[in-house]
Amino acid sequence: MNAFWIILTGALVATSCGLLGTFLILRKMAMVGDAISHAVLPGIVIAYLLSESRDVLPMLIGAAALGVLTTFMIEFLYQKARLQIDASIGITFTWLFAIGIILISLYAGQVDLDQDCVLYGEIAYVPLDLWITESGRLLGPRPVWILSGVLALILLIIILGYRGLKITTFDPEYAAAVGISTVFWHYLLMSAVSVTTVVAFESVGAILVVAFLIVPPATAYLLTEKLHNMLLLTVGLGILTAVSGYYLAVWIDGSVAGAMAVSSGVFLLLAVLFSPSTGVLTQRFRQQAIPVPAQGYKER
Amino acid sequence: MSDFFTFSDPNVRLVTAGTILLGISAAIVGTFTFLRKRALVGDAIAHAILPGVCLSFMITGEKHPAYLLVGAVLAGWLSLLVMDYLSSRTKLSTDTAIGAVLSVFFGAGILLLTSIQHSGSANQAGLDQFLFGKAAAMTQRDIWVFSGVAVVLLGLVLAFFRSFKLISFDPAFAKSIGLPVRRLEFLLSTITVLAVATGIQAVGVVLMAALLITPAAAARFWTDRIQVMILLAAAFGLLSGLFGSWISYTAPSMPTGPWIVVLLSMIAVVSVVVAPKRGIWARLRLQRSNARKIRQENILKAFYGIGEAADAPVATVAVDMLRQQRPFEDIALQLGLRELVKKGLLHKHKPGSYALTPTGLQESRRVVRLHRLWELYLTERMNYAADHVHNTAEAIEHVITPEVEAALLRELDHPILDPHDAVIPYQNPSKPSAS
Structure with missing residues (x-):
């Protein structure tokens, strides 16, 4: 039963992250996602301190606020201070993350978070965090419920906002011309990324969440050209990653989240090598096997 | 410690x-x-x-x-x-x-x-x-x-x-x-x-x-x-x-x-x-000083335009006339007038009416000269149509340096009229360049 809950948690994280990550990598904002996943840390700590609990709502609000702040700081350094984009991202997230770590050290007694957990989470504890109603009914692990709620929210955003997200992703100028606000969709996406990061934080940590955000969508991107297919493929790959990662972790006796990141990497490697359209080996094989027909024949 | x-x-x-x-x-x-x-x-x-x-x-x-x-x-x-x-x-x-x-x-x-x-x-x-x-x-x-x-x-x-x-x-x-x-x-x-x-x-x-x-x-x-x-x-x-x-x-x-x-x-x-220079504060200050310069020069040009039309360069001008001459924003106009009085380029006769001082007249002639020289340059040397040059000149007149001005004068051989047949004002109006 524990294995089921752990795999389910992994699959939920992978699905939520993958759906958002698809839009991140198409917008060439993969590293902004990375930055947000680190920068929400002070938001989580402050939410802990203010609400003195592990309630979900304050955390989500804290996270969304920090996510927007991160995006805003990056934009400020890039546009107003005219710093190059990589440095703007690097300075912003390291600064916020450092503040988060300092806050954790400062209030070590009051904040139930340790540094290991921040970096790679502990998905193996998920089945222990049970949700029991007041009448004593057992409803299964709390994180699974929270993650399902967030996934529902993300699905809602993507289904209702499909047109807006798609147009602002592929052709921001056209979007502006037909009156779709790029700023709105940008900040909505960033808030969704921060909320997802925070919810995934406990189970997979700040860095491995990046693996789920970036690697399955990147793999899907190598396999298809259509946004629709890419989203579906990403979800499928995310679930495969969660299942195979779990068994890899059991085999090696190591961190489940780490193993899931590794197995997502393996799928990416396979796609790089064998993708039917762009795979390195596929192309090489094709070049050798099939002679390219000449365009018409010249007279000799 | x-x-x-x-x-x-x-x-x-x-x-x-x-x-x-x-x-x-x-x-x-x-x-x-x-x-x-x-x-x-x-x-x-x-x-x-x-x-x-x-x-x-x-x-x-x-x-x-x-x-x-x-x-x-x-x-x-x-x-x-x-x-x-x-x-x-x-x-x-x-x-x-x-x-x-x-x-x-x-x-x-x-x-x-x-x-x-x-x-x-x-x-x-x-x-x-x-x-x-x-x-x-x-x-x-x-x-x-x-x-x-x-x-x-x-x-x-x-x-x-x-x-x-x-x-x-x-x-x-x-x-x-x-x-x-x-x-x-x-x-x-x-x-x-x-x-x-x-x-x-x-x-x-x-x-x-x-x-x-x-x-x-x-x-x-x-x-x-x-x-x-x-x-x-x-x-x-x-x-x-x-x-x-x-x-x-x-x-x-x-x-x-x-x-x-x-x-x-x-x-x-x-x-x-x-x-300094690359910092946000320094850049903001530079932007503001540029905005101030442009504001003042536009007001001086309006004074010159009114004086030129009335053939009375240093006549007293009411603020309303300035507004008719050029669509100023109210705040910018008030601010600019105050700055120009302070710099000694205008003097205030009674509330709401001003006149150019001798240095103010010189300065206004300089700005108008640059504007008209640039228009002429665009039509003569760059083959622009005469009705297409005003907006470009509006932007560039504020940034032309004395060196560029000298070069323009040399290139155009000290012209008298601009493409719209207005007189190009020189520093010393009593002796326009030999015609």
């Missing part, structure tokens, strides 16, 4: 020496990383080092910093190759490649690390210093290794300074003059991996990127010269290392690494705001 700064405590000496050494070498190497726009690559290398460290521990069974360093450098190198491959040979963009390599390598590292921890090896405790840094727990042996690395890094940077500078700013040019660009890039990358692999032990995986690029980014705001930039970055690295160790000395619960990064970020923010 005095306890700390006498450095009498050997532990204080060790920690401070270590953080300063790491801070300075990372800042110097980071200057090139920054200039080559590879800040996030540095971040990825920091994460990718972990599996190398774990593997080298699994193979040697020892935690000697030198062995671990070898594993770290190899893994860092492999990650660089994979990133380059993904971004150049597949359709993935550079930042996707960086993010994918960063997270997968780190995941592999975590998997190995937890596996080692679960195996119960007695010797493994402390491997996680690579995750979080261990500035406060540095040993004599660490310091020797760090010093050795720092000396090698500095030596290489000094020896190859000119080549590194060239491949950072202009790799194409470097190639064209016959430099072995690929080999130099390899060397520079190796130096970066080395700096990351040592620096990570002071601040940990996540914050390493800051040690590498924040000092350089801050220094960039103060100077355009790479030598000065490197020295400044090194100084920032030194200061934050020093005060970071001091903070965690006075408040032992405070972690050194994050404080170093927070201090560096503060230095960067101060630089962003107050640095």
Whole structure:
């Protein structure tokens, strides 16, 4: 039963992250996602301190606020201070993350978070965090419920906002011309990324969440050209990653989240090598096997 | 405070020496990383080092910093190759490649690390210093290794300074003059991996990127010269290392690494705001002084236009007439009039009406002259239609320097009329150029 809950948690994280990550990598904002996943840390700590609990709502609000702040700081350094984009991202997230770590050290007694957990989470504890109603009914692990709620929210955003997200992703100028606000969709996406990061934080940590955000969508991107297919493929790959990662972790006796990141990497490697359209080996094989027909024949 | 700064405590000496050494070498190497726009690559290398460290521990069974360093450098190198491959040979963009390599390598590292921890090896405790840094727990042996690395890094940077500078700013040019660009890039990358692999032990995986690029980014705001930039970055690295160790000395619960990064970020923010020329404040001031100049010159032009039409250059003009002459914004107009009175270019006769002073007249003639000269230049030399030149001239009249004016006069041979047959006003109206 524990294995089921752990795999389910992994699959939920992978699905939520993958759906958002698809839009991140198409917008060439993969590293902004990375930055947000680190920068929400002070938001989580402050939410802990203010609400003195592990309630979900304050955390989500804290996270969304920090996510927007991160995006805003990056934009400020890039546009107003005219710093190059990589440095703007690097300075912003390291600064916020450092503040988060300092806050954790400062209030070590009051904040139930340790540094290991921040970096790679502990998905193996998920089945222990049970949700029991007041009448004593057992409803299964709390994180699974929270993650399902967030996934529902993300699905809602993507289904209702499909047109807006798609147009602002592929052709921001056209979007502006037909009156779709790029700023709105940008900040909505960033808030969704921060909320997802925070919810995934406990189970997979700040860095491995990046693996789920970036690697399955990147793999899907190598396999298809259509946004629709890419989203579906990403979800499928995310679930495969969660299942195979779990068994890899059991085999090696190591961190489940780490193993899931590794197995997502393996799928990416396979796609790089064998993708039917762009795979390195596929192309090489094709070049050798099939002679390219000449365009018409010249007279000799 | 005095306890700390006498450095009498050997532990204080060790920690401070270590953080300063790491801070300075990372800042110097980071200057090139920054200039080559590879800040996030540095971040990825920091994460990718972990599996190398774990593997080298699994193979040697020892935690000697030198062995671990070898594993770290190899893994860092492999990650660089994979990133380059993904971004150049597949359709993935550079930042996707960086993010994918960063997270997968780190995941592999975590998997190995937890596996080692679960195996119960007695010797493994402390491997996680690579995750979080261990500035406060540095040993004599660490310091020797760090010093050795720092000396090698500095030596290489000094020896190859000119080549590194060239491949950072202009790799194409470097190639064209016959430099072995690929080999130099390899060397520079190796130096970066080395700096990351040592620096990570002071601040940990996540914050390493800051040690590498924040000092350089801050220094960039103060100077355009790479030598000065490197020295400044090194100084920032030194200061934050020093005060970071001091903070965690006075408040032992405070972690050194994050404080170093927070201090560096503060230095960067101060630089962003107050640095002369490139700083935000300096740029805002320049913008405002330009806006003021344009505002005043437009008002002077309106005065000249009214005076020209009435054939009475210094006649008293009511504010309403100015508004008819040119659609001013109310606030801008009031502000501009006040500024011009203060500068002695206008005098105020009664509320709401003004006249040009002699210097004001001179100045207004100058602006109108530039406007009309430019219009003439556009029609005569650039084949613009006469009805298409006004807007361009409106913009450029405010920025033409006396040198450009002289050149225009020479080029057009001191013309009398502009394309709209208006007289071009010269400084001394009594003797227009010989016609």
